[in-house]
Amino acid sequence: MKLEIENRKLQAVHDFMYELNLVRKKSRERRKFLALLAEHFKKTEEARKEILEEHAYKDEEGNAIIEDDQYKIKDLQAVKEDLAELEKECLVIEGGAHREMLRTLKVIFADLEEEPFEGEKSEVYDYLYDQLEDQEEKGDE
Numbered sequence: 001m002k003l004e005i006e007n008r009k010l011q012a013v014h015d016f017m018y019e020l021n022l023v024r025k026k027s028r029e030r031r032k033f034l035a036l037l038a039e040h041f042k043k044t045e046e047a048r049k050e051i052l053e054e055h056a057y058k059d060e061e062g063n064a065i066i067e068d069d070q071y072k073i074k075d076l077q078a079v080k081e082d083l084a085e086l087e088k089e090c091l092v093i094e095g096g097a098h099r100e101m102l103r104t105l106k107v108i109f110a111d112l113e114e115e116p117f118e119g120e121k122s123e124v125y126d127y128l129y130d131q132l133e134d135q136e137e138k139g140d141e
Contacts, residue, residue, distance in 0.1 A: 001102045002094040003131055008087035009124070010041045016124040022108065029104035036098075040091040047086055055079045106132045 056064035056071040
């Protein structure tokens with residue numbers, strides 16, 4: 001079993017899961033999941049900063065030039081392309097050490113099936129539920 005979350009959806013997934021009212025095992029497994037999201041989000045932000053620094057004008061010491069809290073970019077199109085590529089990359093959580101967490105996520109989402117969600121919460125729920133359901137159909141327990 002595995003779950004893939006695009007970098008561009010990390011914050012929304014984190015916020016959705018954080019707001020769920022869960023107890024006992026479901027809450028513990030959610031904390032593990034949130035920790036994985038936070039760790040990957042931090043790495044993604046570091047990569048974003050590296051991309052910006054790579055494409056920024058440099059001062060005489062070789063440091064990126066920042067004006068008004070914004071990097072002064074040489075090639076805006078290249079930055080946009082690199083950032084778009086980064087946003088499409090995924091956090092992949094696979095079974096093994098995470099098998100129980102993924103199973104518990106499936107239970108959480110099955111329990112939420114009748115809950116009404118709107119807007120972004122609905123999109124996040126559908127995004128994660130569809131992935132977990134796809135794994136079940138493929139027989140990835």
